[in-house]
Amino acid sequence: xxxxxxxxxxAINQTLRQMLEADGSVFLMGQGVTSPWYVGTxxxxxxxxxxxxxxxxxxxxxxxxxxxxxxxxxxxxxxxxVHPRMDFMYYAMDxxxxxxxxxxxxxxxxxxxxxxxxxxINRGGEQAAQHSQALQMLFAHxxxxxxxxxxxxxxxxxxxxxxxxDDNPVVYVDDRWLYNVEGDVPEEIYSVPIGKGVMxxxxxxxxxxxxxxxxxxxxxxxxxxxxxxxxAEVIDLRSLKPLDEELLLGSVHKTGRLVVADGxxxxxxxxxxxxxxxxxxxxxxxxxxVGRVTLPDAPAPASCVxxxxxxxxxxDIVMAARKVVAAS
Amino acid sequence: xxxxxxxxxxxxxxxxxxxxxxxxxxxxxAALRGxxxxxxxxxxxxERVAELLRDEIKCPTHLYTGQEAVAAxxxxxxxxxxxxxxxxxxHGHYIAKGGxxxxxxxxxxxxxxxxxxxxxxxxxxxxxxxxxxxSSAIVGGTIPLAVGTAxxxxxxxxDTVSVAFFGDGAVNEGIWYESVNFAALKRLPVVFICxxxxxxxxxxxxxxLADTNIYRKAEAFCIPGVQxxxxxxxxxxxxxELAVExxxxxxxxxxxxxxxxxxxGHVGPNFDLEKGLRNREELASWQARCPxxxxxxxxxxxxxxxxxxxxxxxxxxxxxxxxxxxxxxxxPYPDQSELLxxxxxx
Ligand SMILES: Cc1ncc(C[n+]2csc(CCOP(=O)(O)OP(=O)(O)O)c2C)c(N)n1
Ligand SMILES: [Mg+2]
Numbered sequence: 001x002x003x004x005x006x007x008x009x010x011a012i013n014q015t016l017r018q019m020l021e022a023d024g025s026v027f028l029m030g031q032g033v034t035s036p037w038y039v040g041t042x043x044x045x046x047x048x049x050x051x052x053x054x055x056x057x058x059x060x061x062x063x064x065x066x067x068x069x070x071x072x073x074x075x076x077x078x079x080x081x082v083h084p085r086m087d088f089m090y091y092a093m094d095x096x097x098x099x100x101x102x103x104x105x106x107x108x109x110x111x112x113x114x115x116x117x118x119x120x121i122n123r124g125g126e127q128a129a130q131h132s133q134a135l136q137m138l139f140a141h142x143x144x145x146x147x148x149x150x151x152x153x154x155x156x157x158x159x160x161x162x163x164x165x166d167d168n169p170v171v172y173v174d175d176r177w178l179y180n181v182e183g184d185v186p187e188e189i190y191s192v193p194i195g196k197g198v199m200x201x202x203x204x205x206x207x208x209x210x211x212x213x214x215x216x217x218x219x220x221x222x223x224x225x226x227x228x229x230x231x232a233e234v235i236d237l238r239s240l241k242p243l244d245e246e247l248l249l250g251s252v253h254k255t256g257r258l259v260v261a262d263g264x265x266x267x268x269x270x271x272x273x274x275x276x277x278x279x280x281x282x283x284x285x286x287x288x289x290v291g292r293v294t295l296p297d298a299p300a301p302a303s304c305v306x307x308x309x310x311x312x313x314x315x316d317i318v319m320a321a322r323k324v325v326a327a328s
Numbered sequence: 329x330x331x332x333x334x335x336x337x338x339x340x341x342x343x344x345x346x347x348x349x350x351x352x353x354x355x356x357x358a359a360l361r362g363x364x365x366x367x368x369x370x371x372x373x374x375e376r377v378a379e380l381l382r383d384e385i386k387c388p389t390h391l392y393t394g395q396e397a398v399a400a401x402x403x404x405x406x407x408x409x410x411x412x413x414x415x416x417x418x419h420g421h422y423i424a425k426g427g428x429x430x431x432x433x434x435x436x437x438x439x440x441x442x443x444x445x446x447x448x449x450x451x452x453x454x455x456x457x458x459x460x461x462x463s464s465a466i467v468g469g470t471i472p473l474a475v476g477t478a479x480x481x482x483x484x485x486x487d488t489v490s491v492a493f494f495g496d497g498a499v500n501e502g503i504w505y506e507s508v509n510f511a512a513l514k515r516l517p518v519v520f521i522c523x524x525x526x527x528x529x530x531x532x533x534x535x536x537l538a539d540t541n542i543y544r545k546a547e548a549f550c551i552p553g554v555q556x557x558x559x560x561x562x563x564x565x566x567x568x569e570l571a572v573e574x575x576x577x578x579x580x581x582x583x584x585x586x587x588x589x590x591x592x593g594h595v596g597p598n599f600d601l602e603k604g605l606r607n608r609e610e611l612a613s614w615q616a617r618c619p620x621x622x623x624x625x626x627x628x629x630x631x632x633x634x635x636x637x638x639x640x641x642x643x644x645x646x647x648x649x650x651x652x653x654x655x656x657x658x659x660p661y662p663d664q665s666e667l668l669x670x671x672x673x674x
Contacts, residue, residue, distance in 0.1 A: 035530040036603045059500035059536035060467045060528060088466065091501065126387035126438055128449045130465045298671050302387055302449030303438030305661040 002187040009179040011153035012042040015160045016080065018189050020050050023078060026164060029056040029069055030082030030118070038084045039120065040179050066092035066117075070100045070169075073115040078164055082118040086135040086173070089119060100169040101144035116163040121175040121212075121263075123300065126307060132300035136211075137264045137273075139171040140241040146170040146194055147240040151215035153183035155238055158192025166194060175213040175263070197244035199251070203233035206321055207251040209274055210261040211237040214293075218261045221317035230325055240270065248274065249282050256287035257328060259320045261312070266294040288328035291320035352562060357632055363404050363561045364627060365641060367396035367620050370420045372645050373429065376653065377419070377436065378597035384657075385436045387449030392420035394559075394591035397619035398523050399424035401564025402491060402584075405572045406459070411477040411490040413470035414463035416451045417523075417590075421463070421493050427455040433652040439659035446662045447670070459488075467528075468494065468501035471520070475507050478516035482578075489575045490518045497528030499545070500536050508583065512549040515580035519571045522585045523558060529594045530605050543585035551581050558586030559619040562626070589614035 006014070019026045032038020034047045034057040047055045058065045062083065069081035083089045089096070096117060104112040119139075123132035140147045146168060150156040156174065163170035200215060201222050210218040215236045222232035233251050237244060252258050258278055260271035271292040278290060293312045301307055352360060374393045381389055392399070395417075403412065403424035414421040422432055427443065435442030436450050444452050444462075451465035461477070464470045474492035481488045498504055499522060511518050522542050526533050533540050546553025552571070556563040564586055571582035591611065593600030601608055627633035 032529070036605075038529065057531065057535070059531070060497045061500045061502070063502050090466075091503070126449050128387070128447065128452055128465070130451070130469075131388070296668055298668050301447050301662075301667065302444075302452070303440075303446035303662050304386060305438070305664060306446070306667050309664055309667050 003184045004187060005182055006153055006185050007179060008153045008156050008174070008181045008183070009040045009042050011156040011183075011185045012160060012174070013044060013046075014185070015157045016043065016046060017049065019080075019161065019164050020046070020054060022189060023164075025076060026078045026080065027054040027056065027072075028080045028082065029058060029065060030084065031058055031060060031062075031088075032084045033057045033082060039082060040176060042179075062088055062091035063095060067095035067099065069115055070095050070103075070113055073100070073113045073169075074103070074111055078114050078116070080116045080118055080164060082120070084120050085122045085131060086119050087130050087133045089135065096139075096145070096169070096171075097142050101142050104168065105144060112167045113169045114167045115169045116160070117169060117171045119171055119173050121173065124177070124307065124311065126302045126304055127300070128302040129299035134175070134263050134295075136171070136173045136240055137269050140270075140273075144169065146242065147173065148194055148238060149173045149212040149240060150192075150238060151178065151210075151212050151236050153181065153185045155192050157185050158190055159194065159238065161189055162191040162194050165191060170194065173212065177213045178216070181216070192238065195239045195242035195244060197235055197237045197239065197247045199233065199247065200236045201232070201234040203231040203255065205231045205255055206257040206259065206324060207233045207235060207255045208259045208261055208317060208321065209235045209237060209248060211240060211270065212263060214261040214263045217312070217314045218317055220314035221261070221321065224314065224318050225321055228322075230321060232321065243277070245277060245281070248277065252278055252282045253285045256285050257324045258286070259291035259293065259317060259324055261317045262292065262294045264295060266292065266297050269294055288324045291324040293317050293320050352626060352630060355562060355565060359404050359565065360623075360627060360632060363397075363400040363565065364620075364623050364633070365645070366400040366403070366424050367561065367623065368641060369429070369645050369648070370396045370399065370423045371620055372649055373423060373432075373652075374419060376649050378592065380436075380653070381597045387436060387438065387451075388595050389436065389450040390417040390595050391590070391592040391597070392417055394614060394619070395523055395525060395588045396420060397561035397564050397623070398521065398558045398586045398588055399493070401561045402493075402519075402521055402568040404565055405568045406489065406491065408458055409488050410572075411459050411461060411474065411488065413461065413474040413477075413490070413492050414453070415467070415470065415494055415498070416463070416465040417495070418451060418453045418463035422453045422455060422460060425455070425460050426458040427453065427460060429648055429652040430655040431455070433656040434659045437656040437659070438661065439656055440662040441655070441659040468498040468503040470494070471498065471504055471507040472510075474518050475511045475516055478511065478518035478575075479514065481517055482514070487576050488517070489572050490516075491521060492518060493521045493523060495528065496522060496524040496526070496533045496542060497536065498522075499542050500528070508545075508549050508551070508581070511581045512551045515578065517575035517578065518581045519568065519575055520581060520583045521568070522583065523588055524585050525588050525590045527590070527594065527606070530600075530603075541585075543583060546583040551583060553583040553585070555585045555587065558588030559614075559617050559622065561619060561623050591615060
């Protein structure tokens, strides 16, 4: 197997290139796919190789463009529809939810929508409330949508391949804070199964569950906790839907303590759903109440001093973990 | 109903006979001087912000340099109680509507004294006393809001007018068509001002719209649509004057397309030349048609702006901006305890 070190953004770029080469029904459409800044460097060079027929930069028409991708998928194409910011996707919600997500079920399983909705989180930098949002749970809530959130370059590639090959609409969420993370990525096409998490670090005292960028913070927290004599296990969910309950519950049974490191809002967010599953299915194993690290229930502020408070990081996870350990 | 106003002495009537030929005929000296000062205030503010963006101002900032005649020409026809809704590129509209420079600068610095108390940054400006309920960074997002304030005026039976400023890019959003249609259907007192600066981020307007004559879309909604030289403050003023007046008289909405150009790049202080998105000649040709120089030439010809006047105005504006910067620098940041304040009104 030929491996290369590359960044998360390069892994996405390589994958798009390979999927476009491998399958004539794949095409890329959305705002900024030919822009030098809109989607980072993830689409660099694609227009030169595949031309404007398959690399379609679009006007600001999120609703119609998303519906167009759904229609193309109904006709058997495998579109990758990019939204350079999740904040702009509210305009596209109807097509993604009412149409893409419901279609297969609503017609009794006759025609599915093999669509990849590539949704980028772009936050920080004093961008304020309309340029910061992480909406993965909105999509995870919708029956008929799968939601994946890779945290490493390896998974960025493997899950993108899986999303494109899946016969259902898959929302592929990446966070631009991950774009410069480096890792080993095999040259050939491979897929990472949707619905399977992975243990990033084994431990015996406490489980930290995270997804996407929060995995990086969770790993830092686990290291710090290790120095404090607490052995933390880190679970990277990779898919929010379907969720790898087996991995999650297995870890909680083992450690008896859980902290959820969550990049979404507190109410109805990822940690709320995971806490419910654990309360329902691993109650007897819990030695202490679940700890939740989340965004506060507030829109993102612009001012740097408030913004710093707004986004949780490793320190918040460590504090939550200490509290859980102390409570047992 | 749809017509095209051209720059230079060839202006033609839009509807009726209010527009006269000849440079400044029919516009009061006070309005002309006011527009000049507004445009200069915007220009100098933006150019100083461009310098500060290199290390002091951190929020994403979309500069209005080059488009000053649009905000100034439209807002010169408005009262404080008329509503103006703006976009991500909002400084010019805020200044032209009379918003305070200190509060604006402090907002860019993320300070508690900012016009949005440090919560919004450059893209989210408000000044309620001056009829600015807020600007949105979602393309097209404020267009229905202007229709909504117009609906409120109509329901209350008051003669306030609402103005929606938006770019050529916003005309690609479905919300644009829905909003204009609804306003036309209900004959609401709203004026739609499209600032066609030829680009939507990295895309030229021709790569976005099948028909780049945006003013012509008015015909589909049976409302007046005009295209004006957006670098000619007088042309903008005249078109807006008619549109605002007809909205005030409950005669319904108008669409005005102002052809203009943003000198700086889409966001930040650079020019988007290095990225190959547009070329130096195009920029130079628009800079040669500077809206401020054009108006200044006219004012001096009419003996309304002496060399000494001009010097004093420039100096006063520079001092005003210096004070705004000093105010922003000295102001405190929002208190950390305020993170969760204002999620709801209590
Ligand atoms: C719904 C939505 N989609 C995309 C964007 C990203 N975006 C910000 S400004 C802009 C271009 C807008 O162009 P235009 O309306 O012409 O305004 P200009 O920047 O030229 O003033 C885009 C696409 C956004 N802010 N909102
Ligand atoms: Mg534009």
